[in-house]
Amino acid sequence: MSRCHRLLGPLATPAGAALAGAALLGPTLLGPAVGSQQCNLTGWWKNDLGSKMHVYSVNSNGDFEGVYHTAVSSTENPIKPSPLHGSQHLDDDGQCTFGFTVNWKRFSDSTTVFVGQCFVDKKQEVLQTAWLLREKVDSLHDDWKATRTGHNVFVRINDKEEGKASPVVSLPT
Ligand code: BTN
Numbered sequence: 001m002s003r004c005h006r007l008l009g010p011l012a013t014p015a016g017a018a019l020a021g022a023a024l025l026g027p028t029l030l031g032p033a034v035g036s037q038q039c040n041l042t043g044w045w046k047n048d049l050g051s052k053m054h055v056y057s058v059n060s061n062g063d064f065e066g067v068y069h070t071a072v073s074s075t076e077n078p079i080k081p082s083p084l085h086g087s088q089h090l091d092d093d094g095q096c097t098f099g100f101t102v103n104w105k106r107f108s109d110s111t112t113v114f115v116g117q118c119f120v121d122k123k124q125e126v127l128q129t130a131w132l133l134r135e136k137v138d139s140l141h142d143d144w145k146a147t148r149t150g151h152n153v154f155v156r157i158n159d160k161e162e163g164k165a166s167p168v169v170s171l172p173t
Pocket of ligand 1: 047049051070071072073074075104108109110112131133150152
C-alpha cells in the first residue's frame with residue numbers, strides 16, 4: 001500500500017513534472033504538505049486542552065512511537081512526558097484513521113487509548129480523536145467508575161519551535 005500522499009495531475013508536461021517533484025520532495029524539504037493529500041502523523045501536534053504530542057516517525061507499516069505531554073491530569077502527581085505507541089493507515093486520500101496508546105506510568109496508573117482520523121480543513125491538518133482513559137481502581141466493586149471518555153482535536157504545530165522548547169529525550173522504561 002502506498003504512503004499518504006498522491007500526485008494530483010498529469011505528469012506529461014514540464015509543469016506536471018515540477019508538480020510531481022514538489023509532491024515527492026514536499027514531506028522532506030517543504031515541511032508538512034497540506035495540499036498534496038498527505039496525512040503522515042510524524043511531527044508535533046497540539047490539542048484543544050493544550051496537550052502536545054511528538055510523533056517521532058511513522059514507518060512503512062504505519063507504526064509509530066512518540067511522546068505525549070498532557071496539559072491536564074486527574075492525579076495530584078507532577079505531570080511527566082509519557083511514551084505513546086500507535087499505528088496509522090497509509091491511504092492515498094490523506095484521510096487516514098489511526099490509533100495510539102499512552103502509558104502514563106511515569107506519574108499515573110492510568111492508560112489512555114486514542115482513535116482518530118486525519119482531515120485537511122482550510123489547508124490545515126486536523127486530527128479528530130476520541131479517547132478512553134482507564135483509571136486503576138482498588139477493587140472490582142469500583143470497576144463501574146474506572147473509565148472516562150472524551151474527544152480531542154489536534155492541529156500540527158511548528159517542529160522547530162517545539163523541538164527547542166522540549167528536546168527529545170529518551171524516556172525511562
Ligand atoms: C491521568 O490523569 O491519570 C493521566 C493523564 C491523562 C490525560 C488525559 S488523556 C485524555 C485527555 N487528553 C489529554 O490531552 N489529556 C487528557
